[in-house]
Amino acid sequence: MSGQSAQLAKKPMSKSKGEILDAAAEVFMRLGADAASIDDVARHLGSTKGRIYHHFPSKGVLLAEVCLRASDFVHDVVGPAVDPATSPEINLRRMIALHIPEILRTLPYHKVIIQSYVGINQKSTTALERELFERIRVERRQYEDIFRGILSAGMKDGSFRQQNLSVTLQSLLLLINAPVFWYSPRADEPADFLTKLTEQLSDMAVAALR
Amino acid sequence: MSGQSAQLAKKPMSKSKGEILDAAAEVFMRLGADAASIDDVARHLGSTKGRIYHHFPSKGVLLAEVCLRASDFVHDVVGPAVDPATSPEINLRRMIALHIPEILRTLPYHKVIIQSYVGINQKSTTALERELFERIRVERRQYEDIFRGILSAGMKDGSFRQQNLSVTLQSLLLLINAPVFWYSPRADEPADFLTKLTEQLSDMAVAALR
DNA sequence: TTGACAGCATACTCGGTAGTATGTTTGCAT
DNA sequence: ATGCAAACATACTACCGAGTATGCTGTCAA
DSSP states (O other): OOOOOOSSSSSSOOOHHHHHHHHHHHHHHOOOOTTOOOHHHHHHHHHHHHHHHHOOHHHEEEEHHHHHHHHHHHHHHHHOOOOTOHHHHHHHHHHHHHHHHHHHHHHHHHHHHHHHHHOOOOOOOHHHHHHHHHHHHHHHHHHHHHHHHHHHHHTTTTTTHHHHOOHHHHHHHHHHTTHHHHOOOOOOOTTHHHHHHHHHHHHHHHHHHH | TGGGGGGSOOOOOHHHHHHHHHHHHHHHHHTTTOOOOHHHHHHHHHHHHHHHHHHSSHHHHHHHHHHHHHHHHHHHHHHGGOOSOOOOHHHHHHHHHHHHHHHHTHHHHHHHHHHHHOOOOOOOSHHHHHHHHHHHHHHHHHHHHHHHHHHHHHHHSSSOOOOHHHHHHHHHHHTTTTHHHHOOOOSOOOTTHHHHHHHHHHHHHHHHOO
């Protein structure tokens, strides 16, 4: 059973398609995108293959759309928050404070997209799949560039220590995505755990830059 | 006859088995452990399936032994370096300075073991596979505990900021493993790049703790 | 009422892969 | 030299899972 999915203004997505994406994210997360079969996803939906292949032409496209949605989630939340008029450190703290809760809210999607970073499953045969994965790459690049700009500005005005920009960027992104690797919601966790977690990671991330 | 004590000694591995593990790490890294077939590994070796199945009873065991070796590499190098008589910060810097070059030296192995962290491929049917994966879990736990002890001591004596220990630990480990996600050796990189990289990551890691 | 299409279910095909069974060579002790 | 494992190669089988072809059912417009 899947919770309510946030409707994105960008793509008017059918309700059924959204449910399939949620289920795919969940199943791909648990079994791994390669090991999981379309039948596994269908079973988790309480339906059959036919429904999935009615909305998605292939497993690769389904996987790609899960990853694309993961990318959109954070991008749409963090992107608008950046304010060129403010200081780099304030901007960065604000971005992180939005980024972390969002990836925790849409955790399965991000656990899936991370799989595509460690195992380069580019068996992408069809043209559509290649196009989608290219769009994912572009979107990630754009998202990185937002942080890159903040870091660059911060190194210039002395807020952050001057060092290799790419290494700094990758380390920062990994740090604020860290919960994706180890976090899974528990019943006995304190109510303010996520708040505390976000604060701590923000502090550590900013501290790592000085 | 030192044969008897070989039980506790690490593992006198045959040359051929080592070659197979190297090839498996390389191929699993490139294609993903699930997508890659045993024939792919054999082809990369210039041989056939028969050779692999002569040394390994199943693909799962092969994968497990790759992961186990990845774990051993860093454990054997970093483990002996810790000195209880020294300060937490000195210890931590020394450990990181050994950890990072070692994972870069044995990069394919670590790219593979990371896959098993994001995609929980527990199709482990056989008892042997379960035993091996359990040993991997235990070894990782032990390795984590080394850092946990240092962090705990550092928080107590004021070297490090006091905050959630588990979150700090996971973030630190992710930070010093960061190159596994994005680094691949290039011909045109400066000779001192790895040294600089190690220094920067050490600095960032320690800075993140204050 | 009908017919036409979206939204799925059912029942297949078919290629790829893990694993096996068995042959063949190489090293090596006696 | 000769026997005999170890260390492979070759040639299969069995099965799983992606993709397809087709059938079924509701909905809605004309």
